[in-house]
Amino acid sequence: MQTVSIMTWIARTALPRKIWLRSKKRYLEKKKKKMKEIIKAKRPFVRKELSRNDAIKFFSSLGETYKVELLNEITDETVTVYEEGDFTDLCRGPHLESTGKVKAFKLLSVAGAYWRGDEKNKMLQRIYGTAFPSKEELKKHLDFLEEVKKRDHRRLGKELDLFSLNDDIGAGLVLWHPRGAAIRRAIENFWLDEHHKAGYQILYTPHMAKLDLWKKTGHLDFYKENMYSPMEIEGLEYEIKPMNCPFHVSIFKSHLRSYRELPLRFAELGTVYRYERSGVLHGLLRVRGFTQDDAHIFCREDQIEDEVLRVLDFTLFILKTFGFSDYDIYLSTRPEKYVGAEDAWTKATGALEKALIDKGLKYEIDPGEGVFYGPKIDIKVRDSLGRQWQCSTIQVDFNIPERLDINYRGSDSKDYRPIMIHRALMGSLERFFGVLIEHYAGAFPFWLSPVQISLLTISERHAEYARGILNALIKEGIRVDMDDDNEKIGYKIRKATMLKTPFMCIIGDKEMENNTINIRKRNGDNVGEMTIDALTAFLKNEISNRR
């Protein structure tokens, strides 16, 4: 969505070593002026062909070592360069015919980037900018960026008092405030109910386990860089969990399993801790402690496809309930570092693909992006601004059943190894919450809203009547609050509107006399006067339809 390009002709002067925020703005301002001049001059870009050797000589004489490095790797005998005035750049092209063709542009930011995208290389400064064929299109894009800023979950999280991250607690560790926790509870209740209906059994497991367990599972070999250092308890080492699977396996193994029990579906809202490098942490979207809506399905090989189909249906239903009906699906295949037999990978990948084809779902292959223990299907949702977010993942695993030696007794009284399917629909509650905040711009649908309805009194003498309504609605399980502050009604409406409370009840003399309330929506629409019974029925209907 965002247009990013390296404009070679603004890179003509190197960035100063140190840039203050204010001088950074000034710096971009200066660059902008220079660019405008160049555009106005309508200087042509001239394409030239050089032999590779001449090009190396030419760029070496300019001291452009990076271009020389690129040239040394090019095998073609001739290369193309583009000239604009006294500036010559190595580029395959094509270029615009002249600088005058640039109609609308904006420089956005300055940031470091590793030379050729490799963190072992030196870091260079990169200027980000965007250009469009017309001023209108540029404005549209800048408006979009403005809207993205307004919806930023970190900003809304503070404004709506949903969550916080605190210095004293630690980086990437989330505090859910009452209002955020109310939303989480609504999500969790929905999730638990639906999992029960879909034939899952709910588990709870500990936050840590002996280090030896993680050796057995292979995590210490393949996942070490994401795990925290172990802690010692009475001479034994324990590790805080980065994944839930070993615990679920342990429950599977707690007694002998029959083929009749399969598929066995274990689900848990399991909190895991993973080491993430400080620079990658980002609000709720990238944290160090998070709760996965995890599940592990133990099944026979011939049940994989059917189970994957069920999971796909289930996932799309859950996502749809949260207002996501647009998504992109990816099938990730065997990575370089992997465990298990090639034959098993082929079979599992085939099963995943067949399920996608049966459902008639469009998907792309993501080569080599599978997890070390098996191939996976990832579903990335598109939010109301069309941005892509990775949430759901369905992974086949034939490594852990092998390593942890899990079996079931077949109809022939022999032991067989089950296949394990890992899946998370929302991914992590933290990330999903962050995505939801941005998707709804903080204006949650009624069933998710932290406060669903606010009772606003006109003056002190209405407080008692309002309190009666408050208690009645609380009894009905509605998240309601009352604003009986000594303030004008306009101010109370403003407060509730800014908190994006879906409904407000205005309570004054008229309502008290008629034994009614008057409802107003957060967008300003008036729903009208109704009795308490009618209100309760109306609100319950909204909840059951998840609006």
Next chain:
RNA sequence: GCCACCGUAGCUCAAUCCGGCAGAGCAUCGCAUUCGUAAUGCGGAGGUUAGGGGUUCAACUCCCCUCGGUGGCUCCA
């Protein structure tokens, strides 16, 4: 982790460039007002300027370290 920048009252931000009494709006608290659909008025309180060290007669301001955040890079639920 790497590069650059930032951290001032609960929140949003001045004062930092060029060292010289740390300031405003909102929120909070008190008083007045009892009001009909997006801000009633007046007053009070609120700070070891993220933490630590250094330079200086003097540090929010300059230097170093630590912690945290932002934009990217690399990696990912």
